[in-house]
Amino acid sequence: MEIEYVMxxxxxxxxxxxxxxELKNMGVILSGDTAPVIKRCIHTSADFDYxxxxxxxxxxxxxxxxxxxxxxxxxxxxxxxxxxxxKKKLAKYGIEARCFMADEDVAEEAKERQITRASVSMExxxxxxxxxxxxxxxxxxxxxxxxxxxxxxxxKPAFIIGVPVGFVNVEAAKELILESDIPYIxxxxxxxxxxxxxxxxxxxxxxx
Numbered sequence: 001m002e003i004e005y006v007m008x009x010x011x012x013x014x015x016x017x018x019x020x021x022e023l024k025n026m027g028v029i030l031s032g033d034t035a036p037v038i039k040r041c042i043h044t045s046a047d048f049d050y051x052x053x054x055x056x057x058x059x060x061x062x063x064x065x066x067x068x069x070x071x072x073x074x075x076x077x078x079x080x081x082x083x084x085x086x087k088k089k090l091a092k093y094g095i096e097a098r099c100f101m102a103d104e105d106v107a108e109e110a111k112e113r114q115i116t117r118a119s120v121s122m123e124x125x126x127x128x129x130x131x132x133x134x135x136x137x138x139x140x141x142x143x144x145x146x147x148x149x150x151x152x153x154x155x156k157p158a159f160i161i162g163v164p165v166g167f168v169n170v171e172a173a174k175e176l177i178l179e180s181d182i183p184y185i186x187x188x189x190x191x192x193x194x195x196x197x198x199x200x201x202x203x204x205x206x207x208x
């Protein structure tokens with residue numbers, strides 16, 4: 001395989017050209033406002049499965065764009081996801097993004113109650129605002145906690161990006177959100193991660 005010489009400022013564009021061509025060769029033609037989100041996930045991971053497994057509720061991208069315009073608070077389940085979201089775009093929209101996973105009060109409560117910090121983090125967030133975009137890339141227990149609050153009538157998230165990666169309860173937790181009427185972008189199956197969660201945010205933030 002020969003080295004392809006590409007100018008530094010053209011590497012990303014070239015990457016999208018390659019992945020678009022490979023999708024075409026696979027018989028996959030992406031269109032509509034979900035296409036940039038799916039392509040961004042593929043670009044981030046080099047995993048073409050996202051073309052089939054990334055699921056969107058009705059008008060998901062439109063709803064998420066509007067929530068960004070309304071400066072809706074973003075809560076992530078990892079500092080890695082928080083770090084990966086484009087700060088210039090957040091500043092442009094005036095959006096606050098936070099993660100409580102490293103907070104001492106969260107760690108202490110989680111230890112005392114024998115539950116995950118992700119669950120306590122979600123509970124802490126839900127006490128802050130009734131309009132939150134939850135960005136979950138690591139902890140299925142975050143999705144389970146959000147679902148329990150929703151099913152009990154206590155809280156309905158404004159939006160959930162649910163792409164935790166792993167093996168324990170990951171697939172089942174995602175299915176809970178897929179079965180709800182909460183606006184969502186969820187990757188079905190075991191794949192995902194904080195980088196994918198941030199990539200989804202960035203893809204939509206980049207849409208003018």
